[in-house]
Amino acid sequence: MTAKVDHEERRRQIAEALLRIADTQGLQSASMRAVATEAGVSLRLVQYYFTTKEGLLLDALARLGTQLQARMEQWIGPARAPREVVTAVLSCILPTDAESRRITRTYAAYYALVLGDPEVLEKQAAQPPVVLEGFLAKQLRAAQQAGEIGPERDVEVVAAGLLAMVNGLGSSVLGGQRTGEQALAVLAYHLDELFGRPEAG
């Protein structure tokens, strides 16, 4: 077995070059040659490690998902009260800092690609949202049982609404109609509406 270089490391290097291009110029600009140049390797290398472009696209998408999950776990930090967990999860999705802007923009690029395609990528890409929604609903239910949320609320529907709202807020920030801080304020307002205002006022 000849293992002169670390295959996984090379793949990571190339895939992240793809993600960088998708972030800054959109996926339609992420040609094989552009990715090779961005990664500082030859076109042949990209072909060697990812036989086809679709393979590269899928691999990079999986890495993007991993990055987002890592960010969420980091934002949640030491697991605390459900309200704080929910706030952290939703906040860290909004494009407020450089990393979240990057992740959100790149996801948006992929989203457009998935729309007009035979849903080949669907199973790989549609997983995160639904599992995340379930996670949120579970946290909300816990808060509800702790009396922090009124018992008349349907936590499943609330979770769906919140996630959709954050998604839409992210789009508006990327579209330049709102700043990240404003989006965060809108989210905070609705969370206060749900849990009750913290103490001020």
Added chain:
Amino acid sequence: MTAKVDHEERRRQIAEALLRIADTQGLQSASMRAVATEAGVSLRLVQYYFTTKEGLLLDALARLGTQLQARMEQWIGPARAPREVVTAVLSCILPTDAESRRITRTYAAYYALVLGDPEVLEKQAAQPPVVLEGFLAKQLRAAQQAGEIGPERDVEVVAAGLLAMVNGLGSSVLGGQRTGEQALAVLAYHLDELFGRPEAG
């Protein structure tokens, strides 16, 4: 003045062919040749009526905006109580029937295009959301003054949140994670939460 054919009609025919392709296959598949074939004309004709591709893209986007506005006005119908107006405006954006699916998908295709571009299209495209948000806020304020909405609510923020939520719900429907009816139910739930449950229960 030689006016053998109706120019505006021809332009409409071609632009709508572009929108049809953007809907079904995404904007990256909407090449000049594809548009010409879809519209049943020669490539030269497309070039003749829209000198450049950017011009075609912009013109079609403007028409899409007009179509959405027409749909909204039709859904609002005879202007009635603010709650019904708000419900109509938000509901008609969700991809529940064929037309709204088409409009939403096409807008999503354009959205991705705008992201990675020099914001040439921004002024033309970013207008609708902000004006719509203002309109919603005004309706909500009227409802608030009529006592249908608690006076403690910040109607501006609520309008922003609702619009973002509908936007996000639309994305999830297009992504196949939810049906249009489910999205509509989530929206109805939150509107009930805001205005109070109608009568049932």
Added chain:
DNA sequence: ACATGCATGATACGGGTGTACCAAGAGAGC
């Protein structure tokens, strides 16, 4: 009736795309 100008067709050009092919180093196992 003829000239003018709008409307349309066919084709060419330069460039970018994904993928395939051929060739050459380079360390591992016998």
Added chain:
DNA sequence: GCTCTCTTGGTACACCCGTATCATGCATGT
């Protein structure tokens, strides 16, 4: 040492893209 597989480079191919150019019909104004 030889060989063989892994790794890398250079390049070619066919195709599609947006745009430009040349040429032709054909209705109309005078």
